[in-house]
Amino acid sequence: MSKVYFYYSAMNAGKSTVLLQSSHNYHERGMRTLLFSPAIDTRAGVGRIKSRIGLDAAAMALPADENIFHHVRSAHAAQPVACVLIDEAQFLTRAQVEQCTDISDELHIPVLCYGLRTDFQAQLFPGSAALLALADNLIELKTICHCGRKATMNLRVGPDGRGLKEGAQVEIGGNERYVAMCRRHYKEALA
Template sequence: MAELVFFCGTMDCGKSTLALQMHHNHTARGRGGVLFTRDDRAGEHRLSSRLGLSVPAHEVTDATDFWDEVVARRTRGEAVDFLICDEAQFYSAAQVEQLGRVVDDLDVDVFAFGITTDFRTRLFAGSARLLALADRVETLQVQALCWCGARATHNARTVHGVMVVEGEQVVIGDVAVAADDDAVGYEVLCRRHHRLQVTALSSHAGSMSPQTLDMLAED
């Protein structure tokens, strides 16, 4: 019986690497699959891993209908036994519902990969619907680490290495952005340091704001 499975975790915990590995494992056994992604760090029509792997993928847009995608491929005679859906947090709630219908009515396995919450610790629409509809939710076992060594549970958005708490929900960036770069970056933090807004850069006492030092003193 086909399943809708949601693999989730913070940034930097190997979601895209697992997505590529699962695609390889299933195709190696003769199953036909389709890779989907949205707003990957490598650009449109790519699914990439921080380990350096990057493969072509179908770009999901607001207009993508997964039911139509699978039906069209099968009508052309293509075998579609499973879907790999990376960056699923960026999908709409309606698109996640389409994935559920693909599983139930077309007997296609759907393996979705994504982070659950944004830089403000608010659920993404796609992730919220996946948590509600998935047959299984798997938290990835590869633990990303905060700069302090604790398990990272939250995604922080940074500019010049300093955490920001306002802005659009979706701004594409990566965890490898240098502190002196003007681009938006991301850093994974434990709950405590996300709450205190202490990044790796601001963890050095000389760069902490007085307000942060006061908060740490009171903690």
């Protein structure tokens, strides 16, 4: 039975690294995977998944209005697909998450989604909320705060390095813009 998996964490926990390793494992066994990355995330270039440790791979750039199910069904009919992997899954729409469940339920292909649970204001992203509600398996990937405790929060920092309380929910960035922290140090950084 195929399932939808949601691997979630704070920033810098290695989500993209785990995704790329999972895809590699399928390829090593002669199985085909399809990789998706939201078109909004252009840090590694459009249609690229890149981990902070240097691994990268081509992916389909996924606009918010793309029907993932139709794309996967068509690709699977041409050549069997063993697994679908989606990076930055917090940017999926509710409809796209529902399409992921259709891929699993109707096409019998596992869907592995990797993303943040919450934004810099500790609010759920729409894609994350839908995945928390609909995914078959929820797997937390862990990273650490500077104090050594588990980091669960994503602090957005300004050019001066100070924590920001306000702004748009989506602002693409990496280490220069976000710091993973435990809840205590996140709250202290915003005080």
